[in-house]
Amino acid sequence: MRQHSSHVDVPGHVDVPGQRPPSDPLVGPAAADLSGGSIAPARGDDTPSGLFRDRDDPRRRTDGIGWVTRAVFGDPRLRLSLGADPGAAPGAALTYAMVPSLERARFLLPLAGRRVTGSSVLAYNALRPPKVRAGRAAIGLLAWAGALRLTGAPALSVHVPDGVDPAEVLLCAHLAGLLGVPRLHAAIGVRPPDPHHKPTLQLFDDAGRPRGYAKLGWNDGTRAMVRAEAATLADLPGPGGDLPAVPELVLHTRWREREVAVVAPMPRRVRRVRRPDEPRLAAMLAVARRGGPAAAPRPLRGSPLLDDWRRRAAAVPACVSAVPEGPAAPEGPAAPEGPAADDAAWSPAPRGPRRRPDSAAGEAAATGKAAATGDAAATGSATPTAAGLPSTPPAMAIGDAIDAIEARDGELTCEFGDWHGDWVPWNMARHRDRLYVWDWENRGSGVPVGFDLAHQAFQTALSLRALPAAQCAAAADAMLHRHGAALGLGAAHRRLVVDAYLVELWLRTYELSGGGAGWNPRLHPALLHVLAARLGPGAAARPGADPASARRARGSAGGPPLDLAEPRDVKPT
Structure with a gap:
């Protein structure tokens, strides 16, 4: 059993006795694994700044854009570039708009035609709160009109070297081959660097139809979580009675030291739950009992x-529990994850608890x-x-x-x-x-x-x-x-x-x-x-x-x- 939202920023993380240093998608052996050992790091080190020679490569950054590009586009043979104009990246295999900006990026929109870009914004918009839904709708309309540049969102371009099979270095190309479709395009949420988070890619085909969600496990903890979810989805009983419906597991595979699970897209007409404060007790009981009768107490x-x-x-070292009395640890909201993880891109700044006098x-x-x-x-x-x-x-x-x-x-x-x-x-x-x-x-x-x-x-x-x-x-x-x-x-x-x-x-x-x-x-x-x-x-x-x-x-x-x-x-x- 694993814990779900352990939020620790890699830069300046809190040191606690017994802690294993937080991992990064491209620190240590993972760097050599991604390139088959064929790429020698610059300056003889395997840090992001050593692996990527171009000073403007976003993978050298320490923010969310740096973290997600290292996790998804980590092969050093890829060349990543930034630009002000989403339409000015000739020869790029992939191009994304960074919403809302490079410094505050929360979402990477695939620029692969109006249908794909529009769908990546508007799909499942009924799940969003009204303000978020309105912001996404406005961006989606601009995308369908081919006027996304009016948002001022800069572009991220991904270039594949000549002679390299895209399926060898691009996850979307690899998954397209396994799923038997010509191409797949991914909308990617951007969150603060966190060694517990798993990049989630929302996949679309050339017609802009949702084809599923891909979760990417890249360290021991996240790989185990991806494996666990794949095993669970294969084992759960089918919906019936009060049991909830669940996504279908489409694919579980391993790619370049990454554990990948693809689940089917949600039904097109899903809606937000009403009264989210109220627990769904009948469904909870059905899950606890696997849709059957109550177990005998013991x-x-x-x-x-x-x-x-x-x-x-x-297995817990004694020093981990030997915590002296002292100031309380700082508190703060965690970053979102899952199908709604990109909501922060369209939301106002986080607020503290609101007062009802x-x-x-x-x-x-x-x-x-x-x-x-x-x-x-x-x-x-x-x-x-x-x-x-x-x-x-x-x-x-x-x-x-x-x-x-x-x-x-x-x-x-x-x-x-x-x-x-x-x-x-x-x-x-x-x-x-x-x-x-x-x-x-x-x-x-x-x-x-x-x-x-x-x-x-x-x-x-x-x-x-x-x-x-x-x-x-x-x-x-x-x-x-x-x-x-x-x-x-x-x-x-x-x-x-x-x-x-x-x-x-x-x-x-x-x-x-x-x-x-x-x-x-x-x-x-x-x-x-x-x-x-x-x-x-x-x-x-x-x-x-x-x-x-x-x-x-x-x-x-x-x-x-x-x-x-x-x-x-x-x-x-």
């Missing part, structure tokens, strides 16, 4: 879940108050120091957290089942009155029913509302209090689900760091402090047992209606 003690946790926790929930979300119990020690919330900076309680080693859960809840009988692993509103849509859900790379099994409900609340608070980890946990408590009964969960079960979810989330975070993704400073060491407050000596009773406490916790779970255009997960946390 005690937590002796379950495969505890065995799995202990096996994974045994007439709502206690909005007040708590806007002011950042921990509301689960009103007790900072019980929630793990930050407390003021003499210097005016927040501090956190001592951390709990992950093995101690597992022991504490077993000691408290070992005899509690639970229904165990599957979970999607990243059940959030931006990974779903509706089509013909059926839920349509994608991004299955984090699916797991053998967990207490309710993990997806806890995940939706925690990740919405973390990624859309930029709340600290303690308040995200409080949001999960409140969500379980409101909706847990519909999943058959009593007060003790709701408490177990949230605490167990936090343990699983930290283990995923650690495992992603081992795959070259670095640490998420919003989750480590914050989750260890939260677990200490919830499970350590003197921990107060958790929301779920106390209805009044859960009502106060809604300040974290509530807040303004979700705006899915704002940066977010992940992916995934």
